[in-house]
Amino acid sequence: MKRKILEALQAAREARRPVALVTDLATGEQALLESGEALGDLRLADDALAAAMQVLERDTSKAIDIGNRRVFVHVYNPPSRLIVVGAVHIAQALAPMASLMGYAVTIVDPRRAFATDARFPTVTLSDDWPDEAMEKLSPDRRTAVVTLTHDPKLDDPALAVALKSPAFYIGSLGSRRTHASRLQRLTALGFSEAELARIRGPVGLDINAISPAEIAVSILGQITEVRRKDAK
Amino acid sequence: MTQAMPFDSGSDDVLTTAAAWRAKGRQVALATVVTTWGSSPRPEGSQLAIDDTGAFVGSVSGGCIEGAVVKEGLAAMKDGRPRLLDFGVSNEQAWEVGLACGGKVQVFVEPME
Numbered sequence: 320m321k322r323k324i325l326e327a328l329q330a331a332r333e334a335r336r337p338v339a340l341v342t343d344l345a346t347g348e349q350a351l352l353e354s355g356e357a358l359g360d361l362r363l364a365d366d367a368l369a370a371a372m373q374v375l376e377r378d379t380s381k382a383i384d385i386g387n388r389r390v391f392v393h394v395y396n397p398p399s400r401l402i403v404v405g406a407v408h409i410a411q412a413l414a415p416m417a418s419l420m421g422y423a424v425t426i427v428d429p430r431r432a433f434a435t436d437a438r439f440p441t442v443t444l445s446d447d448w449p450d451e452a453m454e455k456l457s458p459d460r461r462t463a464v465v466t467l468t469h470d471p472k473l474d475d476p477a478l479a480v481a482l483k484s485p486a487f488y489i490g491s492l493g494s495r496r497t498h499a500s501r502l503q504r505l506t507a508l509g510f511s512e513a514e515l516a517r518i519r520g521p522v523g524l525d526i527n528a529i530s531p532a533e534i535a536v537s538i539l540g541q542i543t544e545v546r547r548k549d550a551k
Numbered sequence: 552m553t554q555a556m557p558f559d560s561g562s563d564d565v566l567t568t569a570a571a572w573r574a575k576g577r578q579v580a581l582a583t584v585v586t587t588w589g590s591s592p593r594p595e596g597s598q599l600a601i602d603d604t605g606a607f608v609g610s611v612s613g614g615c616i617e618g619a620v621v622k623e624g625l626a627a628m629k630d631g632r633p634r635l636l637d638f639g640v641s642n643e644q645a646w647e648v649g650l651a652c653g654g655k656v657q658v659f660v661e662p663m664e
Contacts, residue, residue, distance in 0.1 A: 347633030380596035391585040
């Protein structure tokens with residue numbers, strides 16, 4: 320690997336920009352791809368560039384054949400994110416488990432007594448009001464959002480921002496009845512049935528979870544199921 | 552309590568270590584899993600960095616082929632050339648070092664400038 324490529328790659332990762340390193344497996348020549356532009360000694364035709372960008376979009380590194388060349392497209396995306404609204408007991412299990420799975424976790428809760436560093440030592444905490452926090456965090460298609468407060472004052476504003484974002488997963492804790500009244504309130508805010516169908520509620524896979532840690536497993540199981548649906 | 556791990560594909564910290572070693576003037580080779588078949592323990596993109604003393608970080612298997620990959624890494628540092636290695640049950644060398652999972656992996660090894 321050329322020094323110039325390594326430096327550009329490390330700079331992109333530091334700035335959390337998505338990049339792909341393309342390596343010709345026969346010659347070792349490389350190109351670093353960023354926003355459709357290539358840097359390096361490996362020359363890529365337009366169709367090759369498009370094929371490599373597609374691998375980057377799909378977020379899974381793999382070797383592909385371009386003409387008679389075999390190249391490895393190494394995807395360096397910033398960590399996927401999990402935004403949790405509500406620094407509640409379930410969040411204390413959910414946050415470290417999600418960290419182990421490679422997610423960058425942010426917990427949003429304006430209630431100071433809940434979101435303390437002592438209860439959540441390894442995650443980013445925000446005590447902004449949920450809609451402000453969510454606007455700042457700006458969920459993208461590699462972000463999952465889970466609301467856990469089942470307090471409409473806190474959950475609804477967060478869900479309203481999440482529904483307008485391309486977040487790949489939106490889940491909301493609450494019983495069937497709680498969820499039904501939540502959908503009514505969000506409908507009154509102008510969201511369509513199709514938009515509201517994006518919210519997973521009651522949240523998580525149905526594994527008869529009872530304890531906070533078990534509920535965290537069911538939520539992370541569902542997030543994984545959604546995220547990896549194309550992996551097979 | 553676990554640390555939030557700063558990686559997605561399981562390779563990021565390896566590259567950072569490799570860059571730090573190189574910056575200190577050590578010779579470094581980087582090994583990357585580029586293709587897997589069957590039940591390989593580490594996915595595509597998994598990396599192993601090797602320095603000129605044979606020290607390494609990361610993994611490209613469950614520990615079965617790391618020894619052979621380190622040897623090739625040291626050779627790549629010497630001749631400055633990349634190589635593509637195949638390991639699998641049909642490969643005598645892999646058999647010898649025991650790729651017990653029955654899978655096959657292809658590993659690209661390159662020297663770092």
